[in-house]
Amino acid sequence: MERSGFISSAVKRLVTGPPLYYAWVLALLVTAVVGVIAYTAQLKQGLVVTGMTSFVSWGLYIGNFTFLVGVAAAAVLLIIPAYLYEFGPIKEIVIVGEALAVSALMMCMMFVTADLGRPDRIWHLIPGLGILNLPSSMLGWDIVVLNGYLFLNLFIPGYILVRAYQVKEVNMKFILPFILLSIPWAVSIHTVTAFIYNGLAARPFWNASILAPRFLASAFCSGPALIILLFQVVRKYSKFHVKDEALFKLAEIVAVAMAVNLFLAAAEFFKELYSDTHHLAPLEYLYWGFHGKGSLVPWVWTAMAFNIAAFVIFLIPKTRKNFVTLNLGAVLIICGIWIEKGMGLIIPGFIPSPLGRVWEYVPTTIEVLVSMGIWAIGLLILTLILKIIIPIETGEFTRAGRVAA
C-alpha cells in the first residue's frame, strides 16, 4: 500500500516537468532508439560491422568504458572532503555525485557488453552459473569491483534517501563504514581497470607502472569537471542549493589533479624519448605518426592543448571563479581526457603489433551510433534518478508531504 503510494507519486514526478525537460528526454530517447537499432545490426552480423580487427581488437567501446570508469571513480573525490574533513558545502552534493557514478557504471557495463562477440553468454561470468576465472583474469576482477562499486553507490544514497523520505535522521554509525569502504573501492575500480591493460607484457605502451597512477589522476580531472557542469544545471532547474564555494573547491582539486596528470605524462615522455628503445614506437605513432600512418595525431594534440589550457584556467583563481571561464575549462577537460584516455590510450597499445606490423583503426558508423545510444541511455538514467532524488533531498518529496497532499 505504502510502497505503491511512493511509486505512483514518483512516476508522477517523472512525467511532469517544464517543456525543456520533455525536449531533453525526447532527444535522449530518439538517440537511444537509433543506438538500439544500430546495435541490433551488430548483433545480427557480428563484430565484423565494427572497425575492430584481429590487430586492433578493442576500439571506441572500450575507450568510452575506460573514460567512464574514471567518471564513476571520481564520486570518491566528493566523499573524502565531505565526510573526512567535514567540508560542509560539498557534503550535500555527495548524493548527486553518487547518482552520476551509478549512471556512469551503467554506461560502463553497456559499453563492455557492446564489445562482446557473444553477449548472450554473459552469464558465464557469474560465479556459480559459469566460471569467473579468478584470481588470474584481471577482467574477472574488474567485473567484481565494478559490481561491488555499483552496489555501494546504490546502497549508500538509497539508505540516506529512504531516511530523508521518511523524515528520519540518518544513523551515521550504520552507514559510515559503507561510506568509508567506498573510498578505497573507488580507487580499486580504476586501478583494476588500469591493470587490465597494464598486465600485458607484449604491449609496451600499456606495460608501464605509471599507467594506474595516471588513470587516477586523469579521473580526478574529468569526473569533477563533469560534476561542476552537472551541478550548475541541477541548481538552475531545481530548488537544490549548491554553493559557489563548493564548485570552486572542485575546480581547485581539478587543477591539482591536472598538474599531476601532466607531470606523469611528461615523465612518460622523458622515459620513452630519452631511452629511445623500440618501445617508443606506439608513442611515436600516437604523437607523430609511424610508418606514414597517424590518424590519431590531430586528436591527441587537440587533447594536449585542451588539457593545458584548462589547467591554466583552473589554476588562476580569477578565471577559476568566473563561471564563463570555469565552464569553458570544464568542457575542455572533459573533451581532452575523453580523447587521451579513450582512443588515445586504447588504440596505440595495438600499434605497431608486437611483431612490427602497423594496422590502423577507424570506428564505423554503427560503432559511433551504438556509442551515442549508450551515452543517451546513461544520461537518461541520470536525468530520471535526479528527478526523483533531488526533491527528496530538498524535502519537497517526503512521505509526510505526500500524505498531506
Add this chain to the structure above:
Amino acid sequence: MPRYGIAIDTTKCIGCHACRVACQNQNDLPVHEEFNRIVERERGVFPSFSKEFVPLQCNHCKDAPCERVCPTGATYTSDEGVVLVNTKTCVGCKYCIEACPYKMRTMDHGKGIVVKCRMCIELVREGGTPACVSTCPTQVRIFGDLDDPTSEISRFIAEHRAQPLRADLNTGPRIYYKRS
C-alpha cells in the same frame, strides 16, 4: 603424455604460402581469418642482404598469457600441451587477443568467439601431423614431441640451437625457429 611442438627452419622457406592455404582449408576459414601467417622480412644491408619468410602461428605457450587473462576460463591447455578454446564458454571479450604476444588469435565473426590454431589436434590424435606441416613442399616445419629427446624435433632443436620468438617474455613458446 607427449608435449607437442613445431620447429621451423626459415632458411628453407620459399614463401609459397601453401601452409596458409592448407590451414585455411583444414579449418574452413574465410580469407580475413588466419591461424597461420607468413611475414616477409629483409635481412642485412645492401649489398649483402636477403629476404626471409617467417611463418607465424600460435606458439602454444607453456604459461600462455591468453589462458591467464580469459575471464571465463574458456582458453585451456590440453594434456598434450596444446592451447585450445572452449567454443561453448567463450564470450568474445577479445582480452586474449590483446594478451597474445604473437597476435595469433582471431575473431570468428559468425560465431562471435575467438578462434586460433589448434595444432590440428584432431589429426594428431589420429596419428597424423598438422596440415601446415604435411603440406610444406620444402619441409620447413618439423612436428613432434618436445619431451622425447630422441624425436626428430628435439634433435633438430639441439643441433641447430633453434630458439622461440620473443623468448624474453617468459611464456615458454613451443614453436622453435632456426633462422640462419
